[in-house]
Amino acid sequence: MSSPDAxxxxxxxxxxxxxxxxxxxxGAHIREPINPPFAMDKSEGEIAAIAHTNNLPTNGFExxxxxxxxxxxxxxxxxxxxxxxxxxxxGAGNLVRRLxxxxxxxxxxxxxxxxxxxxxxxxxxxxxxxPTFPNARYAIGRRxxxxxxxGSEIPAQRQQNRNMFLKLxxxxxxxxxxxxxxxxxxxxxxxxAAFGHSLGHMMYRLESDNKSLLVxxxxxxxxxxxxxxxxxxxxxxDDKDVAIASRKRVLDMVATDRLLVSGHHMPFPSIxxxxxxxxxxxxxxxxxxxxx
Numbered sequence: 001m002s003s004p005d006a007x008x009x010x011x012x013x014x015x016x017x018x019x020x021x022x023x024x025x026x027g028a029h030i031r032e033p034i035n036p037p038f039a040m041d042k043s044e045g046e047i048a049a050i051a052h053t054n055n056l057p058t059n060g061f062e063x064x065x066x067x068x069x070x071x072x073x074x075x076x077x078x079x080x081x082x083x084x085x086x087x088x089x090x091g092a093g094n095l096v097r098r099l100x101x102x103x104x105x106x107x108x109x110x111x112x113x114x115x116x117x118x119x120x121x122x123x124x125x126x127x128x129x130x131p132t133f134p135n136a137r138y139a140i141g142r143r144x145x146x147x148x149x150x151g152s153e154i155p156a157q158r159q160q161n162r163n164m165f166l167k168l169x170x171x172x173x174x175x176x177x178x179x180x181x182x183x184x185x186x187x188x189x190x191x192x193a194a195f196g197h198s199l200g201h202m203m204y205r206l207e208s209d210n211k212s213l214l215v216x217x218x219x220x221x222x223x224x225x226x227x228x229x230x231x232x233x234x235x236x237x238d239d240k241d242v243a244i245a246s247r248k249r250v251l252d253m254v255a256t257d258r259l260l261v262s263g264h265h266m267p268f269p270s271i272x273x274x275x276x277x278x279x280x281x282x283x284x285x286x287x288x289x290x291x292x
Contacts, residue, residue: 012269014290017208019072023269026082027092032060037235038225054224065120066270068262075186077111079215084124109133114140115217116198117165139185142178144200196243215262219250223283251281
């Protein structure tokens with residue numbers, strides 16, 4: 001039987017101002033149960049009710065992984081690298097092949113900008129012992145790099161993840177720009193701190209012809225459980241209290257400013273808006289407003 005991915009869109013492209021934006025589905029996994037990682041402060045009955053209200057299964061969820069490519073000012077920037085070979089036989093690791101479907105070769109990537117250093121964001125940076133994107137330089141938050149490199153603040157359950165970081169990321173340091181909040185990646189793309197999901201998690205804002213897009217990485221990990229319940233603890237978050245504060249701040253900003261978002265774990269094509277709904281929020285997928 002063919003993979004379910006054979007029957008779903010895996011690439012989405014649109015123009016925003018003078019920028020070309022492409023989201024690419026690296027892959028997806030079905031995970032059980034919902035708690036953990038989500039709604040960790042809710043009872044089994046409450047979780048089932050939330051899922052039912054939102055027309056979702058009550059026994060699990062789909063975790064999708066969607067890197068973003070932005071070409072602006074003659075530079076092509078890839079945000080996060082997907083799983084690479086480590087999950088290629090398990091439903092993910094498809095970024096490079098699908099880049100080709102969008103007309104990009106790995107050699108076309110000028111900058112790889114990491115939101116953070118969890119496996120679904122960094123594992124694809126190398127193919128074997130060679131960089132996947134041979135002409136790229138790299139950009140990462142200074143706080144993120146230092147935390148993983150030092151290791152003393154990394155949660156114990158992330159030790160295998162840290163070993164991956166040490167193997168993949170420090171060897172690229174000579175070609176790496178270390179970013180603080182507000183630093184430019186290239187003209188038109190700016191880093192914004194949103195710590196918590198990882199200790200130095202970064203977002204990236206595109207500005208072009210008075211139009212904006214926020215690549216928010218993993219500020220939220222689920223379009224229902226993270227947005228409708230932003231105070232709820234998420235098992236994936238490395239500093240859970242700081243992550244909640246960042247999530248609430250960013251959701252408020254995005255809803256207030258009516259800002260377009262690319263979210264790594266939002267339902268593909270992972271582009272949408274956030275609506276305020278009382279004390280919580282709702283994800284609204286973008287539709288034809290990006291084409292007219």
